[in-house]
Amino acid sequence: MYATCLFCTAHLGRNDAIETFPVGRRLAFDAAKGRLWVVCHSCERWNLTPLEERWEAVEDCERHFRSARKRFNTDNIGLARLDEGLELVRIGRPLRPEFAAWRYGDQFGRRRKRAIIRGSALGTAAAALAVGSIPLGGLALGAVALYRIADQIAKQIKENRIIARVPRSDGTMLTVLGKHLSLAHLTTDIGGDVGWRLELAHLDGADTMRGENALNAVALIMPAINGTGAAAAKVNRAIKRLEGHADPLDYLRAAAAASTHASRPGDAGSLLKLPVDMRMAIEMAANEENERFALEGDMALLEMDWEEAEEIAAIADNLTLLPEVVRQMEELRRETSTRQQGKQNRL
Numbered sequence: 001m002y003a004t005c006l007f008c009t010a011h012l013g014r015n016d017a018i019e020t021f022p023v024g025r026r027l028a029f030d031a032a033k034g035r036l037w038v039v040c041h042s043c044e045r046w047n048l049t050p051l052e053e054r055w056e057a058v059e060d061c062e063r064h065f066r067s068a069r070k071r072f073n074t075d076n077i078g079l080a081r082l083d084e085g086l087e088l089v090r091i092g093r094p095l096r097p098e099f100a101a102w103r104y105g106d107q108f109g110r111r112r113k114r115a116i117i118r119g120s121a122l123g124t125a126a127a128a129l130a131v132g133s134i135p136l137g138g139l140a141l142g143a144v145a146l147y148r149i150a151d152q153i154a155k156q157i158k159e160n161r162i163i164a165r166v167p168r169s170d171g172t173m174l175t176v177l178g179k180h181l182s183l184a185h186l187t188t189d190i191g192g193d194v195g196w197r198l199e200l201a202h203l204d205g206a207d208t209m210r211g212e213n214a215l216n217a218v219a220l221i222m223p224a225i226n227g228t229g230a231a232a233a234k235v236n237r238a239i240k241r242l243e244g245h246a247d248p249l250d251y252l253r254a255a256a257a258a259s260t261h262a263s264r265p266g267d268a269g270s271l272l273k274l275p276v277d278m279r280m281a282i283e284m285a286a287n288e289e290n291e292r293f294a295l296e297g298d299m300a301l302l303e304m305d306w307e308e309a310e311e312i313a314a315i316a317d318n319l320t321l322l323p324e325v326v327r328q329m330e331e332l333r334r335e336t337s338t339r340q341q342g343k344q345n346r347l
Helices: 055-067 096-137 143-159 178-183 211-225 232-243 248-260 276-320 323-346
Strands: 026-030 035-039 046-048 070-073 077-081 087-091 162-167 173-177 185-188 196-202 205-209
Touching: 026 055, 035 055, 035 087, 046 276, 055 077, 055 087, 096 232, 096 276, 143 178, 162 178, 162 211, 173 178, 173 196, 178 196, 178 211, 185 248, 196 211, 196 248, 205 211, 211 276, 232 248, 232 276, 248 276
Parallel strands: 026 087
Antiparallel strands: 026 035, 035 046, 070 077, 077 087, 162 173, 185 196, 196 205
16 A cells, blocks of 8 residues: 655555545545545645555445535535545546546646745745845845846756656666756657657656657656646646547647647747647646556456456366266256247247
């Protein structure tokens, strides 16, 4: 049972309400599909839980949701806050836009608030430093000049911060820093399996990534590219972009084509140069497609378990019946079938 966010590695916290799954302070669940997510309070991203830890926990979540006093429901999605402090998000049968708005609205909204707070704090600190510099030497540079210095320092820190460690197909990890994001390009891949590829710069150079590895990389770097978040109106525009395509991969192909044919040659393929709502839609699409892979893996495991159970059951049946008993049962079945056929003929 994991305890940290799969995306930002922040601690997910604990709860005392769901005995079968005491991880997380906000859980989202879909009882009909047997899905359970832990919502990270740090980055607001949804962590899909492992299959073996999910089933009983979903039942517990459903029971607690129904008994909660503090509860809000729409036709498709409900939110409940338990007395223990745990928040439950119950997914019914939402249309895609409603589900996406619930899922991603908090993420992008919180990022936007943090970006505003950081900008305000930087300006306040620069102004305070300018005022305080007068008695220290009489060389007050002024709030504007100091703000620029502070902003430059903040940019350097941001550029050298580790954004993600991205796995290659051979299992080695690529370290991506903030300064590498401006070199990340999403372009068409004519003749490729999925129709798009990612050009990714990192500490050891640059790689061209395709398929599942590219999808993983996009999901890992897009939260940093979309670090300033967005207002609800832009989130809704991003959702509408996704709505116009059959599935997430179809949207990623379209986004790669649009990015490749940018109006300015220098912007072609650059993820940072794309419109905000388009960048958010790419992040959503990558998340949803990655989850689809995980759920397909769940189904494969379930099928394997079912086949194994059927095989064991067949062996057990054969072990409990002697060959002579099996022969007599077959004779009885044939006799019964013959008698029933005779009755039907007489009728």
